[in-house]
Amino acid sequence: MASTATLRKKNATYQNNVHKRGHVKDTLKTKKDWQLPVSLPVLAILAFTVFGGAFLAIMQMFF
Structure with a gap:
């Protein structure tokens, strides 16, 4: 399993990206x-x- 420091780093990276999604x-x-x-x-x-x-409507008026 990944270490706690690695998980914290990945979580921080994705947390900073949350405001950029969809733009x-x-x-x-x-x-x-x-x-x-x-x-x-x-x-x-x-x-x-x-x-x-x-x-045709105009022609019908005259003829």
Whole structure:
């Protein structure tokens, strides 16, 4: 079994580390660029339905 002095040293090392847990240095974090919340095909389908519906509504008013 480990000696008392060795256990005290290891306990002190881990006790000092308790406040650093969960905090990652900024240099280790990856910075993500802004991305669309939906994919481009989904955005295209949504735009087609919205603008197509508006176009048909306008055409219906005139014809």
